[in-house]
Amino acid sequence: MYVAVKGGERAIESAHAWLAEERRGDTSISELGIPQIREQLKLSVDRVMAEGSLYDPDLAALAIKQSRGDLIEAIFLIRAYRTTLPRFGASSPVDTGAMSCDRRISATFKDLPGGQILGPTFDYTHRLLDFKLAAEGELPQAPTREATPGNVPHVTEFLNREGLIEEAPHDDTPPPDLTREPLEMPADRALRLQALTRADEGFTLGLAYSTQRGYGRNHAFVGELRIGAVAVEMDIPELGFAIEIGEITLTECETVNQFKGSKTEPPQFTRGYGLVFGQSERKAISMALVDRALRWEELGEDNVGAPAQDTEFVLYHADNIQATGFLEHIKLPHYVDFQSELELVRKLRREAGATETQEAAE
Amino acid sequence: MTDQAYNFAYLDEQTKRMIRRAILKGLAIPGYQVPFASREMPMPYGWGTGGVQVSAAVLTPDDTLKVIDQGADDTTNAVSIRTFFERTAGVKTTTRTTDASVIQTRHRIPEEPLTDNQILVYQVPIPEPLRFLEPRESETRKMHSLEEYGLMHVKLYEDISRHGHIATSYAYPVKIEGRYVMDPSPIPKFDNPKLGDMAAIQLFGAGREQRIYALPPYTQVVSLDFEDHPFEASKADHPCGLCDATDSYLDEVIIDDTGGRMFVCSDTDYCAARQAAGFKGKDAA
Amino acid sequence: MRPLLSVQGVAKRYGAHIGCADVSFDLYPGEVMGIVGESGSGKSTLLNCMAGHLAPDAGQVVFDTRAEGPKDTVTMSEPERRMLSRTDWAFVHQHARDGLRMGVSAGGNVGERLMAVGARHYGEIRGKATDWLERVEIDAARIDDRPTTFSGGMQQRLQIARNLVTGPRLVFMDEPTGGLDVSVQARLLDLLRGLVRDMGLSAIIVTHDLAVVRLLADRLMVMKSGRVVEAGLTDQVLDDPQHAYSQLLVSSVLQV
Numbered sequence: 001m002y003v004a005v006k007g008g009e010r011a012i013e014s015a016h017a018w019l020a021e022e023r024r025g026d027t028s029i030s031e032l033g034i035p036q037i038r039e040q041l042k043l044s045v046d047r048v049m050a051e052g053s054l055y056d057p058d059l060a061a062l063a064i065k066q067s068r069g070d071l072i073e074a075i076f077l078i079r080a081y082r083t084t085l086p087r088f089g090a091s092s093p094v095d096t097g098a099m100s101c102d103r104r105i106s107a108t109f110k111d112l113p114g115g116q117i118l119g120p121t122f123d124y125t126h127r128l129l130d131f132k133l134a135a136e137g138e139l140p141q142a143p144t145r146e147a148t149p150g151n152v153p154h155v156t157e158f159l160n161r162e163g164l165i166e167e168a169p170h171d172d173t174p175p176p177d178l179t180r181e182p183l184e185m186p187a188d189r190a191l192r193l194q195a196l197t198r199a200d201e202g203f204t205l206g207l208a209y210s211t212q213r214g215y216g217r218n219h220a221f222v223g224e225l226r227i228g229a230v231a232v233e234m235d236i237p238e239l240g241f242a243i244e245i246g247e248i249t250l251t252e253c254e255t256v257n258q259f260k261g262s263k264t265e266p267p268q269f270t271r272g273y274g275l276v277f278g279q280s281e282r283k284a285i286s287m288a289l290v291d292r293a294l295r296w297e298e299l300g301e302d303n304v305g306a307p308a309q310d311t312e313f314v315l316y317h318a319d320n321i322q323a324t325g326f327l328e329h330i331k332l333p334h335y336v337d338f339q340s341e342l343e344l345v346r347k348l349r350r351e352a353g354a355t356e357t358q359e360a361a362e
Numbered sequence: 363m364t365d366q367a368y369n370f371a372y373l374d375e376q377t378k379r380m381i382r383r384a385i386l387k388g389l390a391i392p393g394y395q396v397p398f399a400s401r402e403m404p405m406p407y408g409w410g411t412g413g414v415q416v417s418a419a420v421l422t423p424d425d426t427l428k429v430i431d432q433g434a435d436d437t438t439n440a441v442s443i444r445t446f447f448e449r450t451a452g453v454k455t456t457t458r459t460t461d462a463s464v465i466q467t468r469h470r471i472p473e474e475p476l477t478d479n480q481i482l483v484y485q486v487p488i489p490e491p492l493r494f495l496e497p498r499e500s501e502t503r504k505m506h507s508l509e510e511y512g513l514m515h516v517k518l519y520e521d522i523s524r525h526g527h528i529a530t531s532y533a534y535p536v537k538i539e540g541r542y543v544m545d546p547s548p549i550p551k552f553d554n555p556k557l558g559d560m561a562a563i564q565l566f567g568a569g570r571e572q573r574i575y576a577l578p579p580y581t582q583v584v585s586l587d588f589e590d591h592p593f594e595a596s597k598a599d600h601p602c603g604l605c606d607a608t609d610s611y612l613d614e615v616i617i618d619d620t621g622g623r624m625f626v627c628s629d630t631d632y633c634a635a636r637q638a639a640g641f642k643g644k645d646a647a
Numbered sequence: 648m649r650p651l652l653s654v655q656g657v658a659k660r661y662g663a664h665i666g667c668a669d670v671s672f673d674l675y676p677g678e679v680m681g682i683v684g685e686s687g688s689g690k691s692t693l694l695n696c697m698a699g700h701l702a703p704d705a706g707q708v709v710f711d712t713r714a715e716g717p718k719d720t721v722t723m724s725e726p727e728r729r730m731l732s733r734t735d736w737a738f739v740h741q742h743a744r745d746g747l748r749m750g751v752s753a754g755g756n757v758g759e760r761l762m763a764v765g766a767r768h769y770g771e772i773r774g775k776a777t778d779w780l781e782r783v784e785i786d787a788a789r790i791d792d793r794p795t796t797f798s799g800g801m802q803q804r805l806q807i808a809r810n811l812v813t814g815p816r817l818v819f820m821d822e823p824t825g826g827l828d829v830s831v832q833a834r835l836l837d838l839l840r841g842l843v844r845d846m847g848l849s850a851i852i853v854t855h856d857l858a859v860v861r862l863l864a865d866r867l868m869v870m871k872s873g874r875v876v877e878a879g880l881t882d883q884v885l886d887d888p889q890h891a892y893s894q895l896l897v898s899s900v901l902q903v
Contacts, residue, residue, distance in 0.1 A: 006442070008436040008437055008441040009436065009439045009441045009445075011438065012438055012441055012442060021485075039528070040603070046384050047526045048563040074452060076402075079402040080403060080404040082402065083402045083403070084368060084369075084372075084374070085371075086374070089406045104463050125641070166626075170518070177565065179399070180399050182397035182398055182399050182400065182572040182573075183398050183572065184397060185500045212478065218590065237410055257399065264580050312499060312500065316499070321402065321406075321407060322509075322570045324406065324407075325406030325407030325408040325409060325411070325570060326407055326408035326487070326570055327408070327411050328408065328409075329406065329407075329408030332409065332431070332438075332439050333431060333432050333437055333438075333439070333470075334434045334469070334548075334612070335613050336432045336433065336469045336470055336549070336550050336613070336628055337531075337533075337548050337550065338549075339467060339598070339611075339612070339614055339628075340531035340532045340550040340551065340552070340596075340597075340611055342614065343531065343596060343597065343598055344529060344531040344596075346595075347527070348526070348527065348529070351526060358414055416719050418821055430788070436806050490772070506725045507726075508725070508729055509726075510733075510763065511763075512730065512733070512759050512760070512762045512763025512764075513763075514763060515762035515767070516755045516758065516759050517753055519754070519755050519758055519762065519769065520751060520752060522756055522769055522793065523752055523755065523773070523790075525751075587767075588768060588769040588772075589767050589768045589769075590768050590769050590770045591769050595864065
């Protein structure tokens with residue numbers, strides 16, 4: 001005799017307990033601490049902060065531990081936590097020109113005021129597995145020198161002074177807030193950049209790469225890439241002036257792109273922009289390329305039908321939390337829909353069979 | 363066992379107000395999709411975040427909540443959402459349709475007719491009925507605002523010309539009060555006739571797609587069709603194996619590996635109530 | 648008699664470039680107007696301004712609507728204009744794939760306009776679609792096939808059927824025979840001439856092909872650099888062109 005399936009509740013509890021056990025793994029191996037993750041898996045922490053759009057290295061490290069290293073799951077935990085946080089206000093725009101740079105490179109000028117600073121990069125390492133790392137207890141020492149005093153101006157400012165690059169006029173309009181208003185088209189650049197900065201790194205990389213391969217090509221040079229700490233300031237109404245409330249690490253990428261001109265306007269380079277929490281170079285460069293591709297309309301370029309030119313396509317599919325949720329929901333039961341499809345297919349097949357028999361009889 | 367770390371029903375009051383405004387607008391313009399700033403919830407998009415936000419916004423401490431998925435109270439996702447509200451809102455929960463004041467559902471409308479003291483909250487994956495005909499949101503919104511629904515019938519026409527029938531068996535599009543074409547969420551078309559003229563308030567929440575829409579009580583809902591190919595609410599042609607009901611939507615259950623199967627009510631509460639009242643199907647123990 | 652369409656001072660610029668300027672004419676019911684000129688002469692810009700696909704910078708496009716009489720379609724609301732373009736207006740694109748739904752069967756393509764204006768009887772829609780396929784010389788047995796399986800000429804004829812099924816009062820045609828082989832063109836022209844005569848259609852046809860206007864148009868406008876340089880009865884303009892540009896245009900083609 002048939003007994004309907006019951007016990008969803010118990011199954012869920014047991015599954016969660018099993019998950020907790022698996023998360024801990026072999027208990028004879030010492031447990032990973034939050035500070036270890038924060039310090040030694042920093043780039044994972046940075047990605048979780050960037051795509052989770054919450055700057056808190058300790059929480060990001062906790063999320064990575066809780067998610068067993070599944071970064072999208074960790075980003076999800078951070079996003080869900082972020083929803084519950086009250087809003088105290090908005091900071092003043094950060095001044096990336098005043099960044100204390102750990103890394104600052106330009107691909108367009110060999111040398112420039114402020115100098116090229118390679119910083120902690122994988123760029124020129126040989127990608128050979130370093131078996132020394134498998135042995136513990138290594139204490140690497142990097143040589144140090146005094147920081148050069150003085151400004152590190154943006155590369156695009158040099159070009160701007162000569163009128164060689166399009167103006168990026170200062171604009172005090174408060175940007176729209178994607179986390180407080182539904183995303184609606186058409187999306188202006190501020191909104192697009194906001195969506196891109198927390199977009200999935202892989203998706204953004206793939207789109208950026210597609211522009212390089214000819215799907216909406218815009219000939220990007222990395223005018224400048226800089227990584228470092230900037231102060232976050234906030235206006236306190238009671239005080240009547242802005243105070244520094246903290247410091248965050250950012251990666252900023254400005255690309256110098258193919259120029260355009262018309263009969264009335266002389267040729268000028270154009271810009272793409274990327275700004276991401278933490279040290280997230282690949283993401284920042286990708287973001288700049290995609291930003292530039294999405295600007296085809298305001299720059300009077302042709303729409304060649306490339307995916308990276310399609311604002312709706314890019315913005316509606318860039319969020320990995322939306323994407324993964326919807327993708328994985330097809331694991332949920334769909335008995336009811338499937339049942340109705342079953343009925344329909346059976347009915348259609350029955351009728352098709354009847355027609356055939358009839359035709360054969362005729 | 364309410365979790366004190368969170369506000370009543372998880373969302374902060376400001377967010378709930380924003381959602382209530384969207385709900386009121388939806389009720390004022392039946393079938394119109396109201397954009398709302400969907401929040402990230404502690405469950406994945408696509409798993410009922412829209413429904414959960416709508417439920418959170420309408421729940422009061424005195425409410426009794428029922429959550430069903432595929433008609434059943436004990437499917438895993440229904441259990442998970444019910445537990446969520448037990449934890450964050452501390453409201454009473456029930457599996458009995460008649461005892462509930464708010465019912466959150468995925469893919470079904472309960473068999474028991476609902477009353478004017480009840481709210482039915484649907485989880486919606488894709489709120490746009492025109493989406494698979496026209497992928498662009500900017501274009502579909504224009505089609506709705508200009509009432510350009512010819513394309514919807516082209517789809518139905520194509521179905522008939524290919525299959526001899528309208529080959530849409532769930533998420534069957536409906537027209538509301540002669541104006542907006544609406545996706546009723548992926549309920550089987552068997553449930554479509556229950557949408558219209560319902561005493562309860564019906565609210566639809568799509569979290570990922572950031573849309574809320576609504577049907578006030580006793581709204582006219584018409585399933586799209588052709589005069590010579592009228593809409594038909596169909597189901598498996600069997601009585602329920604457990605309670606012998608002939609008027610309920612049935613799940614097909616495979617019971618052995620030689621093709622044996624039986625049909626049982628997808629609405630578990632309806633089935634249990636009938637069995638308790640002494641009805642017995644041919645497969646009942 | 649009141650003109651069906653009255654165009655007054657229509658102009659459209661693209662930056663410093665003139666798309667079309669200062670175009671005025673009247674089209675009377677049952678009349679076919681041809682607009683000829685080389686590519687870049689502004690004839691397509693003008694057509695798109697009249698059909699509501701482009702917003703002109705200046706001028707009026709007054710259409711004699713069924714309900715309210717003459718009305719400027721440039722200033723009417725978008726819903727009204729879109730309603731016009733799926734009822735009383737039709738637009739035949741040069742490339743059939745711009746005017747057809749390539750993923751929808753031939754029957755669905757023809758039936759769409761009927762359904763858009765409220766037809767809800769499958770059998771009747773199908774009957775009308777069958778009838779129209781036959782009128783444009785497409786085998787009715789192909790009704791459930793998609794246009795992707797059709798030849799270029801068949802696709803164009805399907806596009807015409809799809810447009811004419813609701814009995815529009817004004818048809819805009821943009822190079823309807825462009826891109827087709829010469830023999831296919833001849834058959835299409837013949838078909839169009841029959842339809843125009845039988846249905847008493849009013850039409851505006853943009854083309855660079857003088858043979859097309861010779862066969863179809865009652866009157867002719869010659870455009871150059873965005874302006875109308877000569878207008879008159881078709882035979883008159885073609886046989887005795889006054890403007891130097893018209894003379895050049897006429898002499899550069901074989902007479903039909």
